[in-house]
Amino acid sequence: QLENIINAYKTLSKIPSVLGGKLIKNGSKISSRWSVRNLDKGKNTKFLYNYVLNDSFNVIAESEFGIDISNELLSSISPQETFKAVIREEKDGKDAKKQYLEVWKKNNLVHSIDLTALDIHGDVYADGEFGSLDWSQDESSIVYVAEKKLPKVESYVKRKADDKPKINGSGEAAPKKGEEYLYRQDWGEQLVGKYLSVIVVCKLQTETCTILEGLPDSWCPGQVRFSPDGQSVVGVAWQTEPRRLGLMFCTNRPSCIFTLTLDGHMKKVSVEGMAVRSPRFSPNGDLMWLQRSTGGPHHACHALVMLPNGQREVTTVVGVVQDELKIVGGDSFYGVYCAALPNRCFSADGKRILLSTQQQNEVRSYVVDLDGGRIVDISNKSKPCSTTILDIKSDVILATCSSMTTPAQLHVARLPLPGDESSIRWVAVSSLPSLPGAIHASRVEYMHLTHTDQVSDVNSFSAILMLPKVEGKAPLLVWPHGGPHSGFVNSFSLEAALFAMLGIATLQINYRGSTGAGQSSVSFLPKRVGDADVKDCKYATEEALNKYPLDRNRVTLTGGSHGGFLVTHLSGQYPDLYKAVVTRNPVTDVASMYNSTDIADW
Numbered sequence: 001q002l003e004n005i006i007n008a009y010k011t012l013s014k015i016p017s018v019l020g021g022k023l024i025k026n027g028s029k030i031s032s033r034w035s036v037r038n039l040d041k042g043k044n045t046k047f048l049y050n051y052v053l054n055d056s057f058n059v060i061a062e063s064e065f066g067i068d069i070s071n072e073l074l075s076s077i078s079p080q081e082t083f084k085a086v087i088r089e090e091k092d093g094k095d096a097k098k099q100y101l102e103v104w105k106k107n108n109l110v111h112s113i114d115l116t117a118l119d120i121h122g123d124v125y126a127d128g129e130f131g132s133l134d135w136s137q138d139e140s141s142i143v144y145v146a147e148k149k150l151p152k153v154e155s156y157v158k159r160k161a162d163d164k165p166k167i168n169g170s171g172e173a174a175p176k177k178g179e180e181y182l183y184r185q186d187w188g189e190q191l192v193g194k195y196l197s198v199i200v201v202c203k204l205q206t207e208t209c210t211i212l213e214g215l216p217d218s219w220c221p222g223q224v225r226f227s228p229d230g231q232s233v234v235g236v237a238w239q240t241e242p243r244r245l246g247l248m249f250c251t252n253r254p255s256c257i258f259t260l261t262l263d264g265h266m267k268k269v270s271v272e273g274m275a276v277r278s279p280r281f282s283p284n285g286d287l288m289w290l291q292r293s294t295g296g297p298h299h300a301c302h303a304l305v306m307l308p309n310g311q312r313e314v315t316t317v318v319g320v321v322q323d324e325l326k327i328v329g330g331d332s333f334y335g336v337y338c339a340a341l342p343n344r345c346f347s348a349d350g351k352r353i354l355l356s357t358q359q360q361n362e363v364r365s366y367v368v369d370l371d372g373g374r375i376v377d378i379s380n381k382s383k384p385c386s387t388t389i390l391d392i393k394s395d396v397i398l399a400t401c402s403s404m405t406t407p408a409q410l411h412v413a414r415l416p417l418p419g420d421e422s423s424i425r426w427v428a429v430s431s432l433p434s435l436p437g438a439i440h441a442s443r444v445e446y447m448h449l450t451h452t453d454q455v456s457d458v459n460s461f462s463a464i465l466m467l468p469k470v471e472g473k474a475p476l477l478v479w480p481h482g483g484p485h486s487g488f489v490n491s492f493s494l495e496a497a498l499f500a501m502l503g504i505a506t507l508q509i510n511y512r513g514s515t516g517a518g519q520s521s522v523s524f525l526p527k528r529v530g531d532a533d534v535k536d537c538k539y540a541t542e543e544a545l546n547k548y549p550l551d552r553n554r555v556t557l558t559g560g561s562h563g564g565f566l567v568t569h570l571s572g573q574y575p576d577l578y579k580a581v582v583t584r585n586p587v588t589d590v591a592s593m594y595n596s597t598d599i600a601d602w
Contacts, residue, residue: 027396
């Protein structure tokens with residue numbers, strides 16, 4: 001049995017997942033980035049794969065093999081597609097590493113700058129919170145974010161060679177004594193070691209890198225990009241005082257949208273009391289971003305706002321949705337929950353924006369009219385799945401479509417004219433990998449559940465059941481998500497697929513407090529943690545057992561973080577129902593965590 005489990009995992013680990021993609025040559029070419037587990041290396045291998053399409057979006061040429069890009073941290077193609085910039089990291093000895101900025105023109109490496117040797121900043125930020133790599137419109141400059149260089153430190157008492165003499169005042173500043181063990185706050189989970197960032201502009205003609213000045217010392221900038229005229233940058237700045245709180249999965253941290261000219265003049269453009277992210281310029285020069293109020297749930301519904309070109313007043317295009325909003329075609333829309341907008345997200349005329357966001361059990365994609373706020377669902381509706389937009393160029397859209405039984409694959413479509421968006425037609429680009437028959441044979445069921453015995457503002461929630469095809473009744477694994485303000489969607493999961501191959505059904509529960517179901521659902525859970533969410537999981541379990549061919553005598557639990565918190569509650573409160581429990585980093589001792597966690601406010 002153990003050997004079968006190992007072999008099943010090895011089989012599934014060979015299925016690649018899409019990291020991103022870029023449309024080139026007005027949408028006739030696709031440069032896609034993928035990732036696959038490399039079990040022998042113990043890490044993921046990233047690779048590049050290209051496609052060429054005809055006018056009907058049929059593939060007429062593609063790469064023979066994937067190209068390993070595992071040492072690429074960031075990459076960006078210039079606006080006129082003349083150059084490609086790459087931030088590359090390579091080993092330098094046993095433990096040391098070096099970072100380079102490379103600029104390619106076709107098959108020529110026209111610039112290669114050793115950023116480590118320049119020694120004007122620390123590591124380049126390549127994470128999803130701060131990281132960015134953007135070109136000016138004239139393709140003369142590149143902007144990125146890096147760790148601020150710290151002064152050298154040394155012990156008060158450690159012996160050392162005499163200080164090197166300085167000639168005409170040159171040389172490094174004297175090290176600071178006694179600060180080698182000084183505690184410095186970073187930004188928490190997955191951002192450990194990142195303390196304070198700086199904005200760096202590289203002028204390619206002279207190969208000079210300059211740190212932009214003008215931001216307050218208490219601001220930590222990120223997500224920067226050039227303005228259309230190339231004379232300033234726009235970005236997000238997070239407050240570092242009174243203390244840094246974890247940013248990963250936490251969209252509620254005080255922050256602002258700013259503009260900063262290359263000569264150091266700063267202006268704040270977002271309103272006070274907001275948490276903001278993902279600034280984007282439209283082809284018309286309008287600046288758009290996502291925002292929500294600070295504090296409260298770590299993730300919540302966002303508003304999509306716009307600062308029209310040449311104006312000073314911010315307008316709301318899509319507001320925070322409390323429950324649901326009926327959109328074109330009568331579909332229900334539950335608000336915007338995405339962590340970021342696509343890098344390129346506007347129609348060619350700049351009058352419509354495209355985005356993807358969780359909506360109950362799926363990720364769905366929408367086109368929004370900037371003038372009237374008209375919203376149209378343009379998701380792939382050929383079967384239940386999640387549709388995520390990666391890029392748009394010349395009104396050609398690149399997206400991924402994925403379900404629990406189908407790994408993510410690339411699709412393209414042409415954006416229809418305004419008023420006719422619902423007629424969109426998606427065309428598959430990439431081919432599906434070979435999948436085990438047990439995955440194809442499994443079925444996915446959406447469960448929409450409502451408490452009838454409770455009187456509260458929010459009584460409904462949802463769950464996703466993946467049911468393998470087995471003889472008799474299948475054992476059930478109950479699986480609440482972490483967060484708690486996150487959610488499961490119908491997209492490919494190696495873990496769920498593995499359980500299906502082993503004949504185990506999985507019940508992924510989006511209890512009240514999950515995202516994708518309106519702000520009211522998110523706001524419902526605080527003050528009811530450990531009560532309402534536990535009851536939702538128990539209720540979903542009972543409904544699944546009553547409705548589907550599941551074995552009541554083989555019900556188990558698994559969950560991580562807040563999900564681990566829930567499964568420990570469930571196993572203790574309902575020991576006759578749940579036979580076993582497996583937790584991953586469960587929140588089980590809040591009192592001891594308070595002084596060490598990066599999310600003490602939670």
